[in-house]
Amino acid sequence: MKKIFFLSMLISLCTTLCAEHMRAIVFAAGQSKRFGDNKLLATINDMPIVAHPVKAAASLDIPVTVVVGHQKELIQDAVKTYVPHADISFAEQDKALGTGHALQCTKDFWDTDFVIVMNGDHPFTSRELLSSFMQAHTNAQADVSVLVTQSEKAKSWGRFVQTEDSCRIIEAVDFDGNPADHPWVNAGCYIFKTNFLKAHGNELWLHENKGEYYITDLIEIASRYGLAIHPVPVAYELVHGVNTQEEFAHAQELAKKKDLPQAVVLAAGRSSRFKGERSKLLTPMHGKPILYYPIHAARSLGLDTLVVTGHQGDEVRQEMQQLFGDTISFALQDKLIGTGYAMRCCLGQLTGNDILVLYGDHPSTHAQTLDGFIKSHKEAHAMVSIIVCERPEPGSYGRIITKDGITRCVEAKDFHDDPKDYPLVNAGYYLINRNFLVAHIDDLWLHENKNEYYVNDYIEIASRLGHHINTYTVPYDDVRGVNTKEEFALAQQILQK
Secondary structure, rough: HHHHHHHHHHHHHHHHHHHEEEEEEEEEOOOOOOOOOOOOHEEOOOOOOOOOOOHHOOOOOOEEEEEEEOHHHHHHHHHHHOOOOOOOEEEEEOOOHHHHHHHHHHHHHHOOOOOEEEHHHOOOOHHHHHHHHEEEEEEEEEEEEHHHHHHOOOOOOOOOOOOOOOOOEOOOHHHOOOOOOOOOOOEEEEEEEEHHHHHHHHHOOOOOOEEEEEEOOOHHHHHHHHOOOOEEEEEHHHHOOOOHHHHHHHHHHHHHHHHOOEEEEEEEOOOOOOOOOOOOHHHHEOEOOOOHHHHHHHOOOOOEEEEEOOOOOOHHHHHHHHHHHHHHHEEOOOOOOHHHHHHHHHHOOOOOOOEEEEEEEOOOOOOOHHHHHHHHHHHHHHOOOEEEOOOOOOOOEEEEEEOOOOEEEEEEHHHOOOHHHEEEEEEEEEEEHHHHHHHHHHHHOOOOOEEOOOOHHHHHHHHOOOOOOEEEOOHHOOOOOOHHHHHHHHHHHHHHO
């Protein structure tokens, strides 16, 4: 476990070193023709849109250069007002010749080893997003990195097209391939080695149909020279841009939801102990599949809900769509190697500040329980929270133990102490800070006896890094899971009451 601590310290150091050699460039010169007014001055969470990416970069102690043009005085005043006491400069784009030209207007500020370039109309750009992006760029030792995303709502965004011998971004209007073959789209945030820009930035060409130079063409140029290009996937909601009034309204709705966690329901397992041909999650209990109940509890609280499928995934997805329509989304776990790996499979779809992890085989999950759990997590300002219940007698649930100042979950088969000394068991409900979850996904270790990665190991990782583990205690009957036919019968009786 010392390896985890030192790896985390190394990652943190890499991010810090990267920030010391980084300048941020924010594009804020456009005329917002589709918006009908200057979209950059419209407010999200009581702050102009343009101030959000500038503040995010400045919070990392990165010098920021803002490219201004249309209504430049208003943009400058907004930035200075909402991001005071920061190292901010301005570069003017006197002609509207595209993002490639906007970047060239900042070349007097290419005084660091790297530049991170972002659009000023992305109100959800955060310190955590930029930090994670920089960390990924550093770890990959890339020449160019680009944020990419997947969403039906991003149909107008350029398509990221990568083959064995080339890489480029094709504007949506020019893309004539199969979207399924190239599902990732450009999210509009890049990191470049400054030496690359100085050497090849002048090779951008004019797109005569629009009379503009595109920054996206730098991806193709880097590919031609055989340089390392690193796409970094991210959830669409974290890079949601604003071009129209409709997108602005959607952004306002997303901003209201950010205080709520996102629910991830794990529903990929084979249910080997249940001994049925059909997934136990689809077994009816009082007229509804078992999986219905935890999803319904999360949706009752208005939580965005992501269901991770695997075994009999098509059937699970079809039945849940019939019950919940398009109010839930799905991720595919391609290898059934544990709950920790399930979280890896949905990294690019995690959007909440906190992630509520639920097991799909807990039909006793109630909205009231989840609501209390969420409030407890917030009040504790916790990095990781877990629901626990008391079971002095042995059982199939993992035990929560604290020894030598470290809290962890020990699986029932590995627990050899007196249960009365450690009466709390892990009920299988977690609230984990999203950025912590993403940053430490590689710290989860393989349990070779089962060839699985466990999501509950986040408890030990957080504890070893000095974070308090928040526990929320509930009665055992409120969190019963179903692994066997006997447990199914008992859970059905309890649910009926």
